[in-house]
Structure formats: C-alpha cells, structure tokens
Amino acid sequence: MPPGTPDPNATRCEGATPIAPTPLRRLTRFEYNNTVQDLLGVTLTPADQFPPDEIAGGFNNNAAVLTVSSLHAEKYAEAAELLAAEAVKNLSALLPCDPATVGEAACAERFVQTFGRRAYRRPITAEESDRLMRAYTAGRTDGTFAEGIEVVIRYALQSPAFLYRIESSGTPAAGEQRIRLSQYEIATRLSYLLWGSMPDDALLAAAEAGELSTKEQIANRARTMLADPRARRAAAEFFRQWLNLGKLDTMVKSASAFPLFDEAVRAGMKAETQAFIEHVLWSGDRQLTTLLTAPVGFANEALARLYGVTVPAGSSPSLVELPPERSGILTMPGFLAVHAHPDQTSPVLRGKFVREKLLCQPPPPPPPDANVTLPPAESGTSARARFTAHATDPSCAGCHRLMDPIGFAFENFDAIGAYRATEGGEPIDASGELVQTDVDDTFVGVRELATLLAQSQMVRDCLATQWFRFGSGRFDDEERDACALGQIRDAFSASGGDLMEMMLALTQTDTFLHRPVLAEEVTP
Template structure:
C-alpha cells in the first residue's frame, strides 16, 4: 500500500493543530508552583486547611510578586526557589488566579444578599416615624446657633397679710407678683448665683424659676450619662416633652448641700435631641445649677456649647433593643448573618416601636380620640408608614396584605395600626432593602440606595418626592440629590463610623499605660487626644478642599492646654488650636498620639502593631494571619536591646519574614515615638534607628527614614489611594467594590485623583455609582 501523501498527513492533522491548547506545553511556572507551592496553597491558590487557609490573591505586579516569592518562599526553606523560578511562578500565578482580573474570571463577583445592619435598622425606624413629625431635624435643618435658650424668672413672695395675685401651678406656691422674665442664650450651664447673676431682681428674689431649653447633639451612637448638680430643685428632660417623664427628677430639694443626680440614656449619633432643664429656688440661701454629661468614650464634663443648639426638636423614636453583633469577618460590618437571637431582637424592636406609635397616635396621625374621621386618618397613617418603611409606593396587592386586611379584621383601628407596624418591620421588604425590583433600578430603588449609602436610613421627604416626580433618572439628578444629603448630620455621623473603623479606634478606647512610667497619661488626657483627632478629621473632611492627602501629610496637631503641656508645646486655654511641628516629626493621622498610643504596649512602643496597621490600612497591602501567634515577652530579651533589635530577633525566621519583611520596615519608621506618641531620639539609651527599606506594590524599594516618607509615598501612589477607596466603599455600601463591576476601583481611583483627592467628591462618586448601577447577580441568601 502506497504511503499517504504529505498533503494528506497535514490535512489530517490540521484540525488538531488548529484546536487551542491540545499540544500547548504546560506553563513552566505551573510546574514549579506544583512542586514547591501547591502543597500549602492548593492547586489553584485556593488555600489548604491547616496549612495556609487564605487564597492567594492580591494586587502586586508580577515583578513585585516575583521578588516577594524569591525572598520568602517556600517558608520552610526560601533557598529552594531561585530568582528565575520566582519569576516563572509569579507570571503563572498572576494570570491563573492571583490578580483581580484572574479572580473576576474565576469567581464572577456577586452582591451579597444582606439584611439591615444594626445601625441601619435603628436609623430607618427613627426616620420612618420622623416622616410624621414636624419641626427642626424633620422638615428643616437643626439651627446652627450653639447653646441653650435661657429663661430667668424671679418672683417676689407676699408678706404676711398680703394677697397673692399670681400662682405658679407647677410647685403650688403663691406669689405677690412675678418679676420680668429675662431671656438670653447660654453657651454652658454652670451658674452659682451671686454678683454675676443674670439680673439683680433674680438675685434678690426669695423664689425664682429658671428654664433652659433647646437640644443636645449626639456625635456618636452609645450610652450618654447626664448629671445635674444643685442645692435647689431641678428636672431634666432628654428626648421627651411629657411633663411626667423627666429623665432626672430632683424637684424636691434635700437641703442646703449641693447634690448630684445622674441618669444614662442611649442615643443614636448624628441627631439632635430635645433638652429642657428646669431649676427652682424657694427660700434657700444659695442657688446654683450645673449640667454635665459623659459621652461614649469621653469623660465627665460640663456639656460644651458645641454640643447644644437653641432649636427645640420633636421626640425621636430610639430603638434601644440589644442586637447580636453584625458580621465583621470581611473587615467591615454587614448584615449577612441571621440567627434566632437576631430574629428575636427584631421582634422585640418591632413591638417597642408599635407601642410607641400607638401611644403617640394623636400626634403622628393628626387625630384625636373620638373624632369622626379617626379611622380614616389611622388608615392613611398606616398606609404611609408602610410606604416609608418599604421605600416605595405600595402596589394594590401589598396594600391589601399589609394594610387593608388588618383594618378589616382588627377589633379597633388602633389594633390594626399596631399589627401593620409589626408586620411591616418584620417584612423582607423592610429588612432586605437590596432585594432587586428589576434589572434596572427605578427612581425609588435609587432613592433607597442613596439613603442607605449616605445615612444608613430610609429616604426623607425630599428624596421620596424626587423619586415620585421622576427626578432621579440622570446622573446629574442623582448627584445633585446626593450633594444635598452629604451636608446632613447623618452623613457626618456615618463618616465618624468610617474613621473609627479605618483607624481602628476601638484599640484606643481600651488602651492603658503603666501609671508609674506615664503618670500624667490620665483619662482626661486620653479624652482630649480623642477629641483632638476627631476635630482634625472633621476639619479636613468638611473643608472646601476635603483633601485626603492632608489627612496623611498635615504637619500640625490640634492641642489644648493639657495636651500642649504633656507633649511639650505650650498652649493657652481649653480650646483646641493648631500647633505646628517639624514635618519630620508629625504626619497627619499616622503620627497622631491617640493612634500611636493605641498601637503600643503599656510601657513601650510596638513596631509590629504599628507596622500591621500601616501595611493593611494605609499602604493597602494584604497580610495573611500568622500560622502561630507569637506573644512578645519583653523579659525574654537582653535588657540592653532596643525595641527594634528585639523585634528583629523575634521575627528573623523565614516563616515570620514572609509577612514581617513588609511589617517591620513600616513599624520601625515610627520608632521615634514612644508608647504615648511623644517624640524621642533614644530608646533604651541608644539612638533610635528609624531607617529601613520597604518593597512597594510594584516591587520597588522605598527608603524610609521616618513617617514623612511613608505618607509621601502613599499620598502620591495609586495603591494607597485604592486602599482608602476600598475601605470607604465597604463602609458606605456594605458590599465589595468588584460586585459592581471589574473596573469600579480603577474608575474611582482615576476620578479621585482628578478631583484633587477630595473625600467629599469621592463619597458622591461612590453614592452615585452604587445608586445608578444595574442590578448584578446576587449571592445566595445567608
């Protein structure tokens, strides 16, 4: 038989030759990876239980990844990997599973189906009820004027045999005639009547009654302790206008001695609460009144002027039910877990809310008991309540299910309202605002997303009206509405939460120092440090430029007299003021003493804590959890060593250096700061060495001589920008940015740079993007 022609042989092989990858050689990097890496990291970098659980993903370039692998892998013997091997493995990993593009290809991002977080639940309930109340904080902004309105009223008592012509019914005492009431605004309530009395007539009166009224502003959510000091009678109302519901009731004087009465109340941050303080003197030889508080994470102090306003808002409904903590395993709080405890907490909160509404139905539904139109008004109230909770008008079916059926079956309209409230607050329409209505969001969905992003709440009346009028269809319309919402105190409160998370301030709240070494590092000083940091952040974020880079590069601190004395920069007065420093010594939040003290031990600095924080939160590089936690025991080291020398010895093994090659250089660059954030040039009587070299995302070496080199690198580097953007996105949206598209971070980073690194404009960009984007596939429910 004749041999096949060459043409036949080629034509027979041609389909196979044209079939991709049939004869493609295995990537040479894959061969090295299988040999040296797969045992610990998995065949596709997915991780191996009890070895290295975390998946191999990140944003390093191939060059940077190769240098890292060459220097640290495999952990048990880095010498096994040559520089050429490392390059091959890096190229293979980057394309196969490591890079964001590879991850997007292997694991298409999905938005997680999530319930309301605790903050979102509380804010939403408060604002749904607020739809039915008028006044400052609801249909108009809180007045910016600081302090409380004061009303001083002296009364001349009748002499024996004289007829009384005036009666003060609150205390039952008859007077001869009332003196003129004096009205003014007081910045702080702290009075001891004497020569500086507001009016001579008040001073000379045997009896006088004073009233201070307005609102108190809660900057953050938590428990606030209020206290009143006086030897006279007094009553204090917080967030309650009912005469018999005073938070503190000391109306009956116990004698000539000054006494203090105090009571705590839970308040939601970003809100102003009604405050009224009444003070009554009757024949006592002296008179005084002081109003104090202890805010969350603060110290007991006279309530400062900046925390009080002259406006008198209506009562706010506060859900103070205890909820199980939200899941923060992804690095930010999100509503992705459900438990019996959570379901019970929602039920308890819904019952408390329903009871509050029924007790206040006259005010909320604008109706009186026995009115002929009461049933109609309660039905209208119920319908509007459900629409506000669901963030959109009700369809006929939903209206029948959630409203009409209850009014048809309940014994009374009041009972129907209670059932409607309970059902609405337990419904998936309220608890799961991310349930999609369609592929493309309509105006009501956009309004809901805006409110959740900026306020952790439901749309207010203006936003709901914009949705109803179809005025949320274009990007400009959405951004204009977001711009209005940005200036609301609720946005500022949410941003406080972000910085609390980003800067890990919970560490500082539990920090303590050795009192023998730092006797002047008192709770009062710590509270001043916290206030200094928060005021600095507010000044930068809400300035016209709102420049993120100033957060990192500012060469000044805000200090008062106590801080100035402790940190060696004299300041006069209790007000916080800018104090300039040598730029090499201070660099924004990175070197703020409140943060430095939090990231330190009780007696000395901690390069590891500071280095981990800088690596993850500021520079934006990922770190794997250590396979085995190593506790720093100072007694195990030669007492003549510096802290840098001790940490270098502790982390010198190959297994440690896989991460500490990043952590240590950053931590060492802050060694000029002691355990309370004071500048030093010596550690353990040796000169401080803060010089080191840091390998960047791109694999380049940056020489660090101190904090200024770190912040200058981050402020100018896209990698640092992306870290900040990702943290902010997580806090605002409660989702991963990649779920909104593979280029979201790139686009946000470019607009961030183009807008001069404006934090305010970045917030608007994130809110607008998340509001208008089409629906993505949602992950399975928790």
C-alpha cells in the first residue's frame, strides 16, 4: 500500500495477525564491531577488514543478502584470534572470579557461563558449556590459564550463536501461525535495533527476570535504552544509510573543478551527519520538520570554509548557524556531494533520492535502449540546459518529470555542496515542482521544497517504512506487515512527526515481538 493511503483493512490488526517470514540475520560489520567492543572491552574494529555488506533496499542489514563466503569465514577466524589476544591482555576485567582464589578450573567454568551468556545473548546450553570448556582445556594444556581463556573467546566468536541472531525458542500451539519470542530474543532485538550491539548485563537481567513481557514494559525499557549514548551511534547509522552517506568513503571529486575538496572536508562531511542527528534527536525537538528544514550545521575547520563560516580550529564539528538557503539534511554538503558526479551536480540523483527515499515512489529503471551518457559539464551551460533532453525525449520524460523538477531545486549547491548563485555566468534557476504527491506545488530552492516535504503525510509514512525495513532487516510484506506499518505510521503522525516516537513504535508491534511458525514446526 503506498505511503499516505488510508488502510481500508484496519481489521487486519485484530487478533493474531500473520507474521512475515523472519530471516536469519548475520551481524553486519557495524554490528560486529560494536558487539566485540562491548563484549570484550576492546577498541579494535576488525570488521573493517571483512567483505563489504551488500546493500538491498537502501540498507546493508537486509538478511536476504547477508551471506557468508569463504572469505568471511577466513576473516572471522583472523578477527577471533586478534580479538582474543587483545582481550586477555586485561584478563582481570574479563573474569568473574580470581583463579588464584577459587582455582583455575572452577574460575574457567564460571567464565564460560558468564561470558557464554553475554556472547550468545542468552544462557548457554549444557552442550555449549561442554564445548567451551573443551576449548579451554585445549588452550590450557601445555599453555597458561590465560591461553585457555583466549581459546574460549576464539571459539565463541566463530560460533553461529555469536555471528547470527538466531530465534528458535518456543513451541507453537495447535493452529497457531506465530510464536512469541523469548525474553532473551526480545532483548536482542531491542539492543540491535536501538544500540546496534549486544544486550548489556542490565538488559539480560531484565530478560531473565521476565521484565520484557508486556508492551508497556518493553516501551519503558526502550525509552531507557534511547537515553544511553549507544543509541546515538545506532540512530546515526540508520540515517547515514538512508541518506546514502556510505558513499562518502569512496567518493571522488575532480581536483581541478573542486580544489576545496580534500580529506579534511570528507572527514567533516562524515562527522556532521552524526552530530546533526544527535542534535535533532537528543538536544532538539526530535521533529521531522527540524530534520528537513533546520538552517544549522556542524562543521570542522575544513568544512567551515566550504560553508563560508568561521569555527574554532580543529577537526571536531561545531554547531554553526547557516544562511537561510540551507535546509537541514537536504543541504548538508555530505548529502549533496554523494548525490552528484565527480565534476558536476546531478538533478537526477538528487531528485531520485527525494522521490525514492522520502516519498517511497521509486522510479522504474530506464528502458534498455536509453542513452544514459552523462552530458558533459561544458563551460557556459547550466544543468537545466544540459538535461533538456529528459523533458523532450518521450522515452525519458515519463520518469524524469518525477525527478528532474525536484532535483533542479538543489542547483544552488555544487557537486561538493558549496553554495553558488550562478552557473556558466548565468543566474541559477532553482524552481521546481512536486507532482503525484499529497503536497503538489511549485517551489523555488531547497528550503521551499523541504517545507512542502515536511508537511507531507506521504513523507512521514515513507520514513516510517524505511525505519521498519532497517529495523526488521528485510523488505516489508504488503499483506503481512500492513498492521505493523500502520501502527508505526499512526504513532509517528499522532506524535506530530516525533522521530523518537517513530523509532519506539516498531517495538510495540506484534511483528517485532513474534516470529512465524516454521513449516518443520507444524505438527501433522
């Protein structure tokens, strides 16, 4: 159902609604690094060396494409060795006991239980305990106590119970199509949704005590978790991926066309996203309108030169008031730069983002015989003039009329996000038009465009859908996810566009709290 369309089947939310298939989710590189740091107290980021996580639907945590190759297996083994060796350098911080007092074997057994519970995110089974103790014995034989513990850690970090978020508890009742997740499975869903990492000891204790049983308990726990600093990195990761800012790492710009762009500017662009998201969600009013329209930025010294403002010397981002032509995330230099080409702007890429990521109206791919060669950035011509063929060629016009008139609003910002009033010696025409939306209108510049988008129910519904896809690690199912999506969208709208309430709303859906019954679990 398109965002913004009232659900004529509200009764779907009555009773035990079916749950869409829940994929087996492997830890992403982002989640792996966060998890090992929280688990072991290290600062290493070994997942940076793993193969890149494939992107599907705009996000790199879609379980359908999170496969494990032979290279993954090799890198997991290397990372486990590296992490275990680093962790045992501070052995006393890892151990729940003193081996000199209780004895090495007894202390190792206690470590296996406590560490295994944290690494596997649930109490370990007797069989798992036996395997981890055998790993300890293998390391301790002809080695030291620390070497035994090191082998335990290496073994655990390569276990499927660590690398995957496995959900298999519960037994279905006759005729049931879904199973309520265990307390530990709910704790794990909460922690990876809101922290991008493993449950901490307090969350595991809440699961053990049965304090994640009701939706009210889960909502209260989620609010507490959002007040934790770990929530900031997880929220920033969602917005970073939603804005396509992962491309900042590999983005190339023409040195002759944009001499101001360097590695310090790139670093500033990357740092600004997290700082701005934190500002809106934890220091500001948490509103979607603010996200889209606030004329503020967070600039290091290099990025400040691009903005044309002054900040204290250094690499840390500082809050700066910006001229009124700037408008929230849509005019951040990082966003503008990744939605541009190396030597020129791209009304198509910028308009496509709005149409696809803010309105959930992805345009179809170009026809096979379409000429997709980029018009050269010739001196004396504007982007609007270069892309006139999109409006006159019948094979292009149908799709490009939905993107280009939006993208032209961004033309006051060049391919690295610097403001400009002219191109090719002529004043820039930043006028545009929204069509096939619930806020159709003409506008001039990004600020007027963003003001329209901030008023759109379609935009609120689309962002809620994007959050659902990210939080669920899969594409939404039009039928079986209709109830959950409706609940998130309704909560977001009822809050006046409060982004934090949108994030919390996912935790209150039956989709978040259940898994479907598998075919092999059905009793004949």
